[in-house]
Amino acid sequence: MQQLEAQLEALTSQVATLQGRQPENKLAMVVFSGDMDKVLASLVIATGAVAMGMEVVMFFTFWGTPVLRDKDKRVGGKDIMGNMFAAMLPKGADAVTLSQMNMGGLGTAMMKSLMKKKNVASLEEMVRLAEELGVRMVICEMSMDLMGFKREEMIEYEHLEFGGVAKFLEEAGTSKVQLFI
């Protein structure tokens, strides 16, 4: 009888541990790419996931980082490399280009006009929709540091955070779905 009780106790604690490890109904996404098409795909999946009842967190890292720059903000006090990256990398979601068929910007312009015609939301509109839906966005501190970006030049976004790999892994570890785009 005592043995049974001990077994029951062990089982109960095991079940509690397992329940703690159940992944949440959450999507954790890395947006590594700064290509317009891939960022569009990531935002479509993110907003769609909220519609499906999921919590969503997106990590913008490396080439994805400049997608969240604010096109109207100017910040000074950068070194030569920082100024170079600032000038060469796209300034915000409206400035990114296609991964294929860009043709010096012509292809991207054509795709944008086609998207408008076909009622596909622009990247900037998708970012605002994501904000409204409560999609969290985390910007990688290391990428910002490498490229010389400052927090003050990033977009105003209600659910914006800054973090590193541990933050991503914590979120990914408790998510049902993880994507790298």
Added chain:
Amino acid sequence: MSDATKISKSLDLKGLACPMPVVKISKGIKEVAVGEILEAHTTDPGSLTDIPAWGRTTGHEIVDASQDGENIRFLIRRTS
């Protein structure tokens, strides 16, 4: 029309592309009471597979899906 299929709210989502139909329907369903019906009109051919997938995932019941040319109409019952 019987009470069981009475439409409480209707959404015109014609012309909208992915992911907007599913995003708007997920918002619209919260605006009808549990047990009530939301009607949605779409033209996105993808919505024919997307909305039932959304229903299976969220648990809301797709009472009817019908297509007339490019126009698609869904009747969705809020279950929770």
